[in-house]
Amino acid sequence: MSVIIERLDNLSELPAQAWNALLPDNQPFMRHEFLHALEASGSVGRRTGWKPAHYIVRDLEGTLRAAMPAYIKYHSYGEYVFDWAWADACHRAGIDYYPKLLAAVPFSPVGGARLLGERTACEELLHVLTSKLEGRGLSSLHINFTNEATDALLTGREGWLKRLGCQFHWHNRGYRDFQDFLDALASRKRKQLRKEREQVAGQGIDFEWRKGGSLTEQEWDFVYTCYANTYAVRGQDPYLTREFFSELAERMPEAIRVVLARQESRPVAMAFYLCDEKTLYGRYWGCLAEFDRLHFETCFYQGIDHAISEGLTRFDAGAQGEHKLIRGFEPVFTHSWHYLVHPGLRDAVTEFLDQEREGIKRYAQAAADALPFRQEG
Structure with missing residues (x-):
């Protein structure tokens, strides 16, 4: 040739x-x-x-x-x-x-x-x-x-x-909602997941899902601050620059999803996702203070909930993760x-x-x- x-x-x-x-x-x-x-x-x-x-x-x-x-x-x-x-x-x-x-x-x-x-x-x-x-x-x-x-x-x-x-991905088995997913779990695991979600709600934290084109530059500043903080606590520099998030939001906003966690209207954490027609991809997360079980809620349960509501068939939450097993992510x-x-x-x-x-x-x-x-x- x-x-x-x-x-x-x-x-x-x-x-x-x-x-x-x-x-x-x-x-x-x-x-x-x-x-x-x-x-x-x-x-x-x-x-x-x-x-x-x-x-x-x-x-x-x-x-x-x-x-x-x-x-x-x-x-x-x-x-x-x-x-x-x-x-x-x-x-x-x-x-x-x-x-x-x-x-x-x-x-x-x-x-x-x-x-x-x-x-x-x-x-x-x-x-x-x-x-x-x-x-x-x-x-x-x-x-x-x-x-x-x-x-x-x-x-x-x-x-x-x-x-x-080996990674761990969550698969949508045709669940109607998050409760339907919980019903597929063994009793002890179902109680654990429900308790973790209740612990987050009990701290007065609620969540808002946003598409990439709807975030202001000030909100992207917050997203980046949270992202960079996950590296700072380990004494490392982040891979991505602040400019990346604005560049991506301009070039392909339709593929971006961000969930913002707020306590009494004050943003305290975020998770950054990408998506296509079938799959939700969890990429980055970060918080500005420590909250019990907030990571699991923001990065896993919110993602599962969103995948079900949007009719997506798979949720890829990234590398690593025996801790994903008990939350229904399969090898x-x-x-x-x-x-x-x-x-x-x-x-x-x-x-x-x-x-x-x-x-x-x-x-x-x-x-x-x-x-x-x-x-x-």
Whole structure:
């Protein structure tokens, strides 16, 4: 296949309509608007260790056939597929692990399309990229949180290693309302969830859901202050800049949902969500003071309630989370793929992933056995 492969150092070099036309669905994280907002706001860039290096494939007539969002990485922060041990092993062996090339959505452990467009064009792109990694001073190519189509394309390709992960997602089983969901739980768990919600209500806290286009800049200031505070309490800097929230609200307000928590009309906490036609994605949260059980209410129960009322089929509340199990979030597998240039590193990681994979499967099964739903029969 005769194609032309180009690298974009800024997504603004390609019209949003052209990029979005390659997307298989309307998931917000892969949209041009989301990725460009990260760049325009300074949340990603060479300064932050996320240097944009997006690749597009055109045919000889100039028609766009495929694309891949990618970044040259100088660290492993904000990826949620943890390869620090690989980097440390390289350091001890005198091998450079950074920089590496990463195809992913920054700071967003959300599965989805990563290789966009026609399969043959994507295959040609992968072939060219992997053959030139070493010559470009890159140790590896990683593709994180893939969907089924990307998994199918990568399965069986020489040199590619598959990594398994586990998250917890809530699924709407046709519930009429939150009480209907509670009725599906075992009695003891149902009482625990109801008690937690009552504890929050007893502190005089109420909630308001807002769409992205309805928030004022002053309210976005509050959202960012809460978000940044979750990092400040751990002595860390936030990944996102204040400008990101305004940029995103301008570019794709229809995909944004924010729940504001107020005590006696005073805002005290928030949770930031994105959504598409089927799924609610919980992304960021923060509060300005400590309130008993407020995190569970704002980030989980409000999200479940909203998903039911909007007829959404799934609620992805982000990475981590045994604490999600008792709240009805079920284990799901995630996949990432890794192409490592150094043969010794590749052999060592292959052995590690074989062992890790079995552990992840056992972990997911144990998590499934601990779900709080009533047993039928």
